[in-house]
Every structure is written in C-alpha cells, then in structure tokens.
Amino acid sequence: MAFVSEDAEMSRVPPRPAEPQLFAGYLDPRRPHADAYDEMFDPVDGVRTAYKRLHDSLSPLQPADLTTRSEALDRALVDQGITFSLSGQERPFPLDLVPRVITASEWARLERGIVQRVRGLEAFLADIYGDQQIVKDGVLPRRLITSCEHFHRQAAGIVPPNGVRIHVAGIDVVRDEQGDFRVLEDNLRSPSGVSYVMENRRTMARVFPDLFAKHRVRPVGDYAVHLLRSLRAAAPPGATDPNVVVLTPGVFNSAYFEHSLLARQMGVELVEGRDLFARNNVIYLRTTEGEQRVDVIYRRIDDEFLDPVHFEPDSVLGVAGLVNAARAGNLVIANAIGNGVGDDKLVYTYLPEILKYYLGEAPLLPNVDTYRCWLPAEHDEVLDRLDELVTKPVEGSGGYGIVFGPDASPKELQAQRRRIKANPRGWIAQPVVQLSTVPTKVGGRLKPRHVDLRPFAVNDGDSVFVLPGGLTRVAIPEGSLIVNSSQGGGSKDTWVLAPRASAAVSELSGPGLGVTSEEASTPERGPELNIAQQQQQ
Amino acid sequence: MRWRLRVVHTTGYRYDGPVAQSYNEARLTPRSDDRQNLMVARLETVPATRAYKYTDYWGTEVNAFDLFTPHTELKVVASSVVETTGQPLPAVDASWNDVRSSESVDLYAEYLEWTSYVPKHRELTAVARGLRKGRTPQETVLAVSKWVHDTLKYQRGTTGVHSSAIDAWQAGEGVCQDYAHLTLAMLRAVGIPSRYVSGYLHTKPNAAVGETVVGESHAWIEAWTGEWWGFDPTNDLPIAHRHVWVATGRDYADVSPLKGIYSGGAATAIEVTVDMTRLA
Amino acid sequence: MLARNAESLYWIGRYVERADDTARILDVSVHQLLEDASVDADTASRTLLHVLGINPPDGAPLDVWGLTELVAMSPETGSIISSISSARENTRVAREVVSSELWECINATYNAVPERQRAARRMGPHGFLSFVEDRAATFAGLADSTMSRDDGWRFLVLGRSVERVDMIVRLLMSRVGDKPTSPGWVTVLRSAGAHDTYLRTYRGALDASRVVQFLLLDRLFPRSAFHALLQAEACLEELDRGPAARIGTGAEASRLLGKARSDLEFLRPAELLDNLTGRLQALQTTVREVGEAVSRQYFHTVPWIEWNNAEVNL
Known part of the structure; x- marks a missing residue:
C-alpha cells in the first residue's frame, strides 16, 4: 500500500484567503448546543493554543484535499482490515481526519484522576468480594451491592494472587460547558476500543505525516507491552514463565479485530473456548504438541458466558471449570469475574464516598451530576423533569436504552416513566451535558461535532499506567450527543502533547544499540555490461 | 432431646450414551450451628474423582468434582454424622416496625427479593396480608406456614425442580420444595425476610438407637423476626432433632444439592436414597 | 502451536494453492476452447468441471462464458472465488499467527474480487485469472519473506504441497x-x-x-x-x-x-x-x-x- 506523499502539495500553499474556506461558518451561533465548549476555538480569543499549529496546517487546505486524504484514510483502514461488525456486517471503523489535541497539563490532571479512580475501585471490588467492610461500616447500603445485576456471588472468595481485578479499565470522560473533564461512566469488565487508538494513530501517520512533524505527540503504540506486563504480573505464584492467552468469543464478535490485534502484539495465543479445557482445576490449551498449561486468561467474553458450570449452562463460548480453576489459584482471569459491580451506574454515583472510604481522598475528576431513581426524593424529581433529563439504565453500554428527555416524544416519555416506576433501581438520570466539540470533516467542510473520550488504564499491581490519549468518539449527525460506534459514531486520533522538555519524548526511543558506522558500505552488484559493451551489441 | 444421626445420601444417574466429560458441584454437607453439630462428612463418587472443596457465598460447603473418562453411570454418595437438637420458638418477637425498618430491609434485602422460584403474585399477596392482620411477625410466619400446609396437598410428580411457588399453588399440590417456595412468596409479600433451607428429615419420631430408616431430602424455611428461626411448612412442624440442615439461600437455585453439566446423552436419575440411622 | 491455528494455516496453504491452480487450469482451457474451433465446448467444459469436482449444471450447453462463471465466479466449493474467500476466512481467524503483510495481501485480494469480476464479465476471463495467479504469487513471496520457519510455516507449506x-x-x-x-x-x-x-x-x-x-x-x-x-x-x-x-x-x-x-x-x-x-x-x-x-x-x-x-x- 503506497501513499503518495503530499508534502509537496502542502508546501505550495496558495495565498491565504481572508477566511479559511474549511472553517467557513464554523462557529455559527445558531448551531444546536451552541453553549458547548469548542476545543479548537474560544468564542472570544479565537484559536486555542493547543490547536494553533493544527489549525495553521489545516486552514490552507482546499475541500478537495480533504476529500483526497479522507479517501486515502478509508482505503488504508479497509485494506488493513480495521473494521468492526455491525449487525453481522464488517465495516471500516470510521476515523475522522482531524485529530483531537489534549495539552500536557490537561492530560496530567486527567491521568491523576483516572489513576485515583482505578485504585479506589480496586479496593472497592476487593472488599465487596471479601468481607464487605464498607457495607458493615454503613458507608454504602448493602442493598446497593446485592441488587447489582453484575454482583456475581460465584466470585465471592476468589482472591487474585496480586490483588488486581481491574487489569484494564476504560474510563469514559466528557468535557462540560466549562471545558472541565467529568467522568461519565467506568468500564471495568472488558472495555474495548484500544485497538482503534493504536490503529488510528498508525493510519494518521501514514496519511498526515506532515502534521506529526509539527507536533510532539506522545506515542500509543506500546500499549500491548504494558498489558502483557500487567497480565504476567497477575499470574499465579508458581508460574515462572506465565502462559498468557487472549480468550475471544470468536470471529463473529464485534471486537474480534481488537482481540486478534492484542494477541498478536503481545505475542500470545488468541484462543476460543473450545481450545481450552479444565482438568482438576487446571486449564489447558490444545496444541499440535498436546496439552499446554495456561496461567492467565485475558478474556473478552462476558461473565455470563465464561463458565457453563457457574453461569449460563448452555454457553458454548466459555470453558467449563474456569471459575473453580481461578478459585483454586491455578488460573487468573483478567479482568476478574464480577467487576460489573464496580461499573454499575448507580454505584458510580457513590464514587465520592468510595474514594473517601478507601483512599481518604476527594475525587480529582468529578462525576456528571446524577439523580438516583431508587431514592424516593430524587425519583420524584426525575419523574417531574423527565422531559429535560437524560435517563439511562444503570447497566448496559452501547447507548442502548438511553432516553434524551428534550428529544423524546410525549409517548416515549410516558413509556420511560412507566419503566422507571417499575424498576427505580434500574435507572439514573442526568442533566443533558453539552459535550465539547472538535472540528470534524462533514462533506467538504469542518464542522463542530460532539466528542467524548475513553482513556485506557492498565494496572499491574504496582502502578496504574494510563495510555496517553484514548479513544475519542465523535457523533456525526449535527447536534447529536450520542457517540457510540454502535449508534453510527466515528472516532478521532487523540493527541496528548508531550510537555516541553520532558522525558516523554524518549518513551519509544532510547540510547541506540550501537554506533553508526562511519564508513557506509556500498551494496554489492552483479556483473553488468558496460557502456561500451552495450553499444557494440 | 439430642440425637446423633448418620445420613447416607446416594444419587445414581444413568446416561443414554457415554459421557466424556462432566463438571459437577455437590452441596450435600450438613453445616454446624447452635442447633446442629457436624461431626464427620464424606463425599464419594463412582467413577472415583478428586473433589475440590470450597465455601460459597451463602456459607455452604461445596464439593466440586470433574470426570474425564467416558462413563455411562455416575453415583454420588454423601455421608455424614451430625448431632441435632430442637429449637424453641425464639423469645424475641420483633414488631412490624422493626421488621420493616430501613436497617432490616437493607440488611436482609436478598431475602426480600423476588426470584423465578419465588415470584410476586397479586392474589397471593392479598392472602398473605389477610393472614397478617392482628398478628405479630412471628405469629404471621406460623399462620402462613399453616395456610400453606393446609392449601397444598403433598404429591410427587405434579411439580418438578423448575416449578415456581405459583405453579405449585395453582396445581394445589407439590413437594417440600414447593411448600417452602410458596411460604417464602407469602412471607416476602408482607415484608418478612425469609430464606430457603435444604436438608434432610428423619421420618420416624420414635426411632430406636441403631435403627436405619428411609429418610428424605427435605426443604423448609427460615424467617427473620428479630432473629432467624426455622419452620417446616410441609409438616407444619417446628424444626427439631429430626431436621438436618445443609444450606440456606434465596431459593432452591442457591442451594441445589447436585448440579453440573456434562456432554453426552440424556440423563435419568436411577437411584435416590437417603438412609438415616439414629446413632445416639 | 494452537491446534486450531495449525489447522487454519494448513487450509490457507491449500486454498491459496487451489485458487492459483484452478485459475491456471481454467486460463489454459479457455484459451484452447477459443483457439481450437474443432473442440466441442460443451463436452470439454463438462470434463473440466468433473475433474475440478464442480457439479455441472443440467440443461443448456456450456461455452467459455458459462464455464468461467462456474469455475471462477460461482460461490460453489471448488470455484476460485470460494477458495479465495475460504483462504481469507481462515486467515481472519488465525491473524495472530500470520504476518500482517500476508493478511493484507489476502484481504486486499478478497476486497478486489467484485471489481475484477465485473471486468471479467465485460472483457473476458483472462484478466481475472492472471490477477488471481499474480496475487497467489505475491502471497507465496510474502509468506516466504515474512514468516518464521516454525511449525506455522510447516503447516502452511504442508497444505500447499498436499493441494x-x-x-x-x-x-x-x-x-x-x-x-x-x-x-x-x-x-x-x-x-x-x-x-x-x-x-x-x-x-x-x-x-x-x-x-x-x-x-x-x-x-x-x-x-x-x-x-x-x-x-x-x-x-x-x-x-x-x-x-x-x-x-x-x-x-x-x-x-x-x-x-x-x-x-x-x-x-x-x-x-x-x-x-x-x-x-x-x-x-x-x-x-x-x-x-x-x-x-x-x-x-x-x-x-x-x-x-x-x-x-x-x-
């Protein structure tokens, strides 16, 4: 796959027009959600510092250039097989041309907040599947835990050897109208999307080499190194050279591409349930040379399908005996079973109490204000203001079941009212957060579109590593605030800028292995006819 | 009165075709508490297996065992010796306010939940409310148990392991499991935390020492009215030395004595016996 | 190595070779049919289909176009297209054991099929068939230069040789x-x-x-x-x-x-x-x-x- 370098084109910039064509009418005050924070433009001061260089590189481009690059981008994605399945169809993962930029200081704050959250939730899960001290101390209602759909009693008493349950977390954050980051939800089960973070970067570097040359963007390519380190660190004590595998539901799963990419980058086997079996609480892999013991399973199968002995008996995806192998200490399942109790959206509302109880700290990243429908007072307020709030099921992802009050018809609101009354524990409500906007290619122009961000954190037991960047999802339809890819959203490459003069530059490079030889050796050549010989022929 | 009992519970399965693999969990080991003392317990299987023991969320001792050699029959023998006594009605009889206080509701939330075995039912709730009138929580437990005892006719074969309280109630008959579920459905309807108990019942009140009788797998309930106490709605009896308890949970699903999965032909239970011998 | 992946590699080897060889056989047969008017197109086509293990249809006599449709374009087992998509499916489920270059080679081939197919229907089968042969050669070259000589490679070559x-x-x-x-x-x-x-x-x-x-x-x-x-x-x-x-x-x-x-x-x-x-x-x-x-x-x-x-x- 060869791309024509477009550096040449970039350098012969036509005289700059008065208003860059691409951004024409960008900050139209009549646009929907005009109060949202635009990450490139300040309504008063113009282009924000973080985006200055990006803006300067983009503005001279003609709409036709944009289209050419966008086509190259799509082709690159399809040829590399970077796709996701939607209703059984493989589609290229939609990547927008314009990257999203986060400054070093913004990122530092965000990173600290995420690390704090992961540490707090680790302590919470360890407690919940152990003594439940937080409940005994009356900090959280017991009912909050026992009514969680993903509180899996089967996991009670399973203690991971290095204490880690959240090997990978995806913390969804948004920027509110003031531009402050707030956490929208935690994903502690099998958060997906990190493969797109890596592939988006690789693809952007192919198509926009010139932009990278002008920015110092922190790399995301070494994610798999961190993941593998965390998984190996989690292994049972006896395993000197732990055998790690990635367990996928199979090729028809929507995130199969990611499972395969992670296995390849970690250099471990990607297995399906049928490749594994349990005997006497030890898990083995079927190989061409016979059985091979498995120590750590990075699984991308939901708890409910993991082990037919303890969960759905008709699951064909899982491995019978997995749960007891973990209980017996012969296997580590990553992420741990039952983590869903930590990312329940009602538990989320208690995060400040949880952080205070375990860490003695106030949250560094605020939640989005949330009403709990199971508390009678808040329940009534939600029902009164149903038409202005966003109501969400406490469980589930992908944007399913969410009702946007302002957009809903009276009939939909009525149905929602009934659902909430029937199961108050099942619902929370939030004011409509006007997610921040970033310039996004729509037709031949750049328009403000709403985005969120899912940074990924990896816990190896000693430290929590947060991949600089994360998956920025963007809602393509004008005014839409729903960014899920299952709802037709797109994505953006997310650039975390390296701090000025920092060690971060050398994250991927180090001192060289050797000294470059002074004397370049010329490649050898075979016998050739010299000019005289050629002429005589 | 204190009895020492030996319980030998044998379950035999036969499969249509050879079974290559099977993974099982047995919840058959009696527990110890102030009414009952477990002295020894053993689990054996044919073909022989190596059991892995653990204690589950509900505090029940679980024996997990797997088979990898093809077999067409499986026999599980759980034997134990326990000492039992009777249990007087608790002296504490909490008020309705205590039972329904937000503390108890939170603490015993799991035992007030509706499940597929113990579903909510409007008509049944009305009956339960009727029985509650003018009674303390403890009296209500007794009254509901009596009502269930009088309403259902003990009959095997009408209901199965997956029948709910409502199924049994509508059929008008059932076995101990159904009596217990129906009682739970009504107690939870009036807000009394209550749980399912699985165990064994010695069937002869005046058995001689050394006499072996045919016992049965049994189920009854426990309710919280200031403290936990048990009652046997199937026989409308307080829990006494003839009852040996094994496990408690929200319903049958939490305590099912023998469950597992296997690959191969359909299974039939060919032998289920509970031999109980009074030793002292 | 993982038994399931070994199986996939073996079949990738077989399917790529099958697509290649079928294209070669068809290419030459089509030439012969076009060049030599004395050959009875229907009989020759049916013999070829029989040899390739493709069920010949009843009814209308076969000519060069009908033969190409069946051998190259039909989704039936044994056709070139079915071999290409089977090779791709097997690569897709074993991506972590084949190199990215190999995957991209097979995937791009698969993605290009519909366009090549349209062209073949317009301008005759040769272009399509030589495309398949070229891609198979590219595949072989990439396999040779990007795969370690480990068991995976051996299963791939085993499949290719057997086929x-x-x-x-x-x-x-x-x-x-x-x-x-x-x-x-x-x-x-x-x-x-x-x-x-x-x-x-x-x-x-x-x-x-x-x-x-x-x-x-x-x-x-x-x-x-x-x-x-x-x-x-x-x-x-x-x-x-x-x-x-x-x-x-x-x-x-x-x-x-x-x-x-x-x-x-x-x-x-x-x-x-x-x-x-x-x-x-x-x-x-x-x-x-x-x-x-x-x-x-x-x-x-x-x-x-x-x-x-x-x-x-x-």
Whole structure:
C-alpha cells in the first residue's frame, strides 16, 4: 500500500484567503448546543493554543484535499482490515481526519484522576468480594451491592494472587460547558476500543505525516507491552514463565479485530473456548504438541458466558471449570469475574464516598451530576423533569436504552416513566451535558461535532499506567450527543502533547544499540555490461 | 432431646450414551450451628474423582468434582454424622416496625427479593396480608406456614425442580420444595425476610438407637423476626432433632444439592436414597 | 502451536494453492476452447468441471462464458472465488499467527474480487485469472519473506504441497482420454507453468508419456507431484518430534506420503502410462487420507461441546 506523499502539495500553499474556506461558518451561533465548549476555538480569543499549529496546517487546505486524504484514510483502514461488525456486517471503523489535541497539563490532571479512580475501585471490588467492610461500616447500603445485576456471588472468595481485578479499565470522560473533564461512566469488565487508538494513530501517520512533524505527540503504540506486563504480573505464584492467552468469543464478535490485534502484539495465543479445557482445576490449551498449561486468561467474553458450570449452562463460548480453576489459584482471569459491580451506574454515583472510604481522598475528576431513581426524593424529581433529563439504565453500554428527555416524544416519555416506576433501581438520570466539540470533516467542510473520550488504564499491581490519549468518539449527525460506534459514531486520533522538555519524548526511543558506522558500505552488484559493451551489441 | 444421626445420601444417574466429560458441584454437607453439630462428612463418587472443596457465598460447603473418562453411570454418595437438637420458638418477637425498618430491609434485602422460584403474585399477596392482620411477625410466619400446609396437598410428580411457588399453588399440590417456595412468596409479600433451607428429615419420631430408616431430602424455611428461626411448612412442624440442615439461600437455585453439566446423552436419575440411622 | 491455528494455516496453504491452480487450469482451457474451433465446448467444459469436482449444471450447453462463471465466479466449493474467500476466512481467524503483510495481501485480494469480476464479465476471463495467479504469487513471496520457519510455516507449506499434488492429479485426469500426440498435452504443461521448463528439459519433443513423466516424477520442477510429495514429507518429518518418531514412521500421514512418494520414485518410466487412471486415482485417495491423518494427529480441534444440565427431577 503506497501513499503518495503530499508534502509537496502542502508546501505550495496558495495565498491565504481572508477566511479559511474549511472553517467557513464554523462557529455559527445558531448551531444546536451552541453553549458547548469548542476545543479548537474560544468564542472570544479565537484559536486555542493547543490547536494553533493544527489549525495553521489545516486552514490552507482546499475541500478537495480533504476529500483526497479522507479517501486515502478509508482505503488504508479497509485494506488493513480495521473494521468492526455491525449487525453481522464488517465495516471500516470510521476515523475522522482531524485529530483531537489534549495539552500536557490537561492530560496530567486527567491521568491523576483516572489513576485515583482505578485504585479506589480496586479496593472497592476487593472488599465487596471479601468481607464487605464498607457495607458493615454503613458507608454504602448493602442493598446497593446485592441488587447489582453484575454482583456475581460465584466470585465471592476468589482472591487474585496480586490483588488486581481491574487489569484494564476504560474510563469514559466528557468535557462540560466549562471545558472541565467529568467522568461519565467506568468500564471495568472488558472495555474495548484500544485497538482503534493504536490503529488510528498508525493510519494518521501514514496519511498526515506532515502534521506529526509539527507536533510532539506522545506515542500509543506500546500499549500491548504494558498489558502483557500487567497480565504476567497477575499470574499465579508458581508460574515462572506465565502462559498468557487472549480468550475471544470468536470471529463473529464485534471486537474480534481488537482481540486478534492484542494477541498478536503481545505475542500470545488468541484462543476460543473450545481450545481450552479444565482438568482438576487446571486449564489447558490444545496444541499440535498436546496439552499446554495456561496461567492467565485475558478474556473478552462476558461473565455470563465464561463458565457453563457457574453461569449460563448452555454457553458454548466459555470453558467449563474456569471459575473453580481461578478459585483454586491455578488460573487468573483478567479482568476478574464480577467487576460489573464496580461499573454499575448507580454505584458510580457513590464514587465520592468510595474514594473517601478507601483512599481518604476527594475525587480529582468529578462525576456528571446524577439523580438516583431508587431514592424516593430524587425519583420524584426525575419523574417531574423527565422531559429535560437524560435517563439511562444503570447497566448496559452501547447507548442502548438511553432516553434524551428534550428529544423524546410525549409517548416515549410516558413509556420511560412507566419503566422507571417499575424498576427505580434500574435507572439514573442526568442533566443533558453539552459535550465539547472538535472540528470534524462533514462533506467538504469542518464542522463542530460532539466528542467524548475513553482513556485506557492498565494496572499491574504496582502502578496504574494510563495510555496517553484514548479513544475519542465523535457523533456525526449535527447536534447529536450520542457517540457510540454502535449508534453510527466515528472516532478521532487523540493527541496528548508531550510537555516541553520532558522525558516523554524518549518513551519509544532510547540510547541506540550501537554506533553508526562511519564508513557506509556500498551494496554489492552483479556483473553488468558496460557502456561500451552495450553499444557494440 | 439430642440425637446423633448418620445420613447416607446416594444419587445414581444413568446416561443414554457415554459421557466424556462432566463438571459437577455437590452441596450435600450438613453445616454446624447452635442447633446442629457436624461431626464427620464424606463425599464419594463412582467413577472415583478428586473433589475440590470450597465455601460459597451463602456459607455452604461445596464439593466440586470433574470426570474425564467416558462413563455411562455416575453415583454420588454423601455421608455424614451430625448431632441435632430442637429449637424453641425464639423469645424475641420483633414488631412490624422493626421488621420493616430501613436497617432490616437493607440488611436482609436478598431475602426480600423476588426470584423465578419465588415470584410476586397479586392474589397471593392479598392472602398473605389477610393472614397478617392482628398478628405479630412471628405469629404471621406460623399462620402462613399453616395456610400453606393446609392449601397444598403433598404429591410427587405434579411439580418438578423448575416449578415456581405459583405453579405449585395453582396445581394445589407439590413437594417440600414447593411448600417452602410458596411460604417464602407469602412471607416476602408482607415484608418478612425469609430464606430457603435444604436438608434432610428423619421420618420416624420414635426411632430406636441403631435403627436405619428411609429418610428424605427435605426443604423448609427460615424467617427473620428479630432473629432467624426455622419452620417446616410441609409438616407444619417446628424444626427439631429430626431436621438436618445443609444450606440456606434465596431459593432452591442457591442451594441445589447436585448440579453440573456434562456432554453426552440424556440423563435419568436411577437411584435416590437417603438412609438415616439414629446413632445416639 | 494452537491446534486450531495449525489447522487454519494448513487450509490457507491449500486454498491459496487451489485458487492459483484452478485459475491456471481454467486460463489454459479457455484459451484452447477459443483457439481450437474443432473442440466441442460443451463436452470439454463438462470434463473440466468433473475433474475440478464442480457439479455441472443440467440443461443448456456450456461455452467459455458459462464455464468461467462456474469455475471462477460461482460461490460453489471448488470455484476460485470460494477458495479465495475460504483462504481469507481462515486467515481472519488465525491473524495472530500470520504476518500482517500476508493478511493484507489476502484481504486486499478478497476486497478486489467484485471489481475484477465485473471486468471479467465485460472483457473476458483472462484478466481475472492472471490477477488471481499474480496475487497467489505475491502471497507465496510474502509468506516466504515474512514468516518464521516454525511449525506455522510447516503447516502452511504442508497444505500447499498436499493441494499441489491433488491439483496435478486433477489436471492430468482431465487429459487421460486424449491421444498421446494430442495438442492438449501442451495445455497441461502450460497450466502447470511447466511449458518452458519442459521444453528446456526435453528439447521440444512433446508426447504424452514425457509430459506425464515430467509432471509426476520430475525431481527438480516444484510443481511436479514428486517434488510436492517430497516437500510435504519434509514438513511432516520436522513437525513430528514426539518420542515415537524415532522408530519407523509412527505417524500415519508420513507413512502414506512416503509410500506414495516411493511408489513414484521407483517406478519404471516405461510403466508410467500403464493404468495411468488407476495410478492417479490412487494418488488422489492418498491425498485425501493424508489430510485426514494430519487432522487426526495435529488438529485436536473439538466441535463446540453441547452441555447438558445434570439437574434432573428426583
């Protein structure tokens, strides 16, 4: 796959027009959600510092250039097989041309907040599947835990050897109208999307080499190194050279591409349930040379399908005996079973109490204000203001079941009212957060579109590593605030800028292995006819 | 009165075709508490297996065992010796306010939940409310148990392991499991935390020492009215030395004595016996 | 290596080779049909379909276009397109054991098929067929330069070699009815990409006996059945490292291959044409049995287990 370098084109910039064509009418005050924070433009001061260089590189481009690059981008994605399945169809993962930029200081704050959250939730899960001290101390209602759909009693008493349950977390954050980051939800089960973070970067570097040359963007390519380190660190004590595998539901799963990419980058086997079996609480892999013991399973199968002995008996995806192998200490399942109790959206509302109880700290990243429908007072307020709030099921992802009050018809609101009354524990409500906007290619122009961000954190037991960047999802339809890819959203490459003069530059490079030889050796050549010989022929 | 009992519970399965693999969990080991003392317990299987023991969320001792050699029959023998006594009605009889206080509701939330075995039912709730009138929580437990005892006719074969309280109630008959579920459905309807108990019942009140009788797998309930106490709605009896308890949970699903999965032909239970011998 | 992945690699090898060889056979047959008006298109097409194991349709007589549709474009097993998509499916499920370059090669081939197909329907099959041959060559080159010589590579080459024997046999089967001097034998050589090499080896003398000899027995030509058997055998030998490998040939697949190879090796060239059909059929049977034996020995894949709930009414 060869791309024509477009550096040449970039350098012969036509005289700059008065208003860059691409951004024409960008900050139209009549646009929907005009109060949202635009990450490139300040309504008063113009282009924000973080985006200055990006803006300067983009503005001279003609709409036709944009289209050419966008086509190259799509082709690159399809040829590399970077796709996701939607209703059984493989589609290229939609990547927008314009990257999203986060400054070093913004990122530092965000990173600290995420690390704090992961540490707090680790302590919470360890407690919940152990003594439940937080409940005994009356900090959280017991009912909050026992009514969680993903509180899996089967996991009670399973203690991971290095204490880690959240090997990978995806913390969804948004920027509110003031531009402050707030956490929208935690994903502690099998958060997906990190493969797109890596592939988006690789693809952007192919198509926009010139932009990278002008920015110092922190790399995301070494994610798999961190993941593998965390998984190996989690292994049972006896395993000197732990055998790690990635367990996928199979090729028809929507995130199969990611499972395969992670296995390849970690250099471990990607297995399906049928490749594994349990005997006497030890898990083995079927190989061409016979059985091979498995120590750590990075699984991308939901708890409910993991082990037919303890969960759905008709699951064909899982491995019978997995749960007891973990209980017996012969296997580590990553992420741990039952983590869903930590990312329940009602538990989320208690995060400040949880952080205070375990860490003695106030949250560094605020939640989005949330009403709990199971508390009678808040329940009534939600029902009164149903038409202005966003109501969400406490469980589930992908944007399913969410009702946007302002957009809903009276009939939909009525149905929602009934659902909430029937199961108050099942619902929370939030004011409509006007997610921040970033310039996004729509037709031949750049328009403000709403985005969120899912940074990924990896816990190896000693430290929590947060991949600089994360998956920025963007809602393509004008005014839409729903960014899920299952709802037709797109994505953006997310650039975390390296701090000025920092060690971060050398994250991927180090001192060289050797000294470059002074004397370049010329490649050898075979016998050739010299000019005289050629002429005589 | 204190009895020492030996319980030998044998379950035999036969499969249509050879079974290559099977993974099982047995919840058959009696527990110890102030009414009952477990002295020894053993689990054996044919073909022989190596059991892995653990204690589950509900505090029940679980024996997990797997088979990898093809077999067409499986026999599980759980034997134990326990000492039992009777249990007087608790002296504490909490008020309705205590039972329904937000503390108890939170603490015993799991035992007030509706499940597929113990579903909510409007008509049944009305009956339960009727029985509650003018009674303390403890009296209500007794009254509901009596009502269930009088309403259902003990009959095997009408209901199965997956029948709910409502199924049994509508059929008008059932076995101990159904009596217990129906009682739970009504107690939870009036807000009394209550749980399912699985165990064994010695069937002869005046058995001689050394006499072996045919016992049965049994189920009854426990309710919280200031403290936990048990009652046997199937026989409308307080829990006494003839009852040996094994496990408690929200319903049958939490305590099912023998469950597992296997690959191969359909299974039939060919032998289920509970031999109980009074030793002292 | 993971048994399921080994199986995928083996089948990637087979499907790519099958797509390649089928394209070559079809390409040459189409040429012959177009160039030689004396050939009865329908009969020739049906013979070819039979040899390739594709069910010929009843009814209308077949011509070049109908033949191309069936052999190249139909989704039926054995067609070029079905081989390409099967190769791609197998690569997709084994992506972590093939290099990214190989995956991109197969995936891009698969993605380009519809466009090439449209072009072929407009302008004739040659462009499509040479596209397939080119992509197969690219695949082979990338496999050669990007895959470690580990067990994965051996399963890939094993699959390719086994398929190659099978396809050579099919190719010869399509001509067994021809007269020894029939010009059809040239097409056989062309299909196998062996025409030039043959001419250099035998100095232009063309007759059936030598053609068969060359394609079955030549030790140096990589598409001869002998060479492919030798290669398959070598792969199995390297894969078979168990303790049983020390005495005789413990593994059934090695034994079958060795036997087939030595049958060819020690055959008097003069006897080659006696009962050629029987010999080819035997070879084809061997290929099938080798496939089964390899699968038994290495691909301990199990179907999804259907679990039954052991809870029964007491």
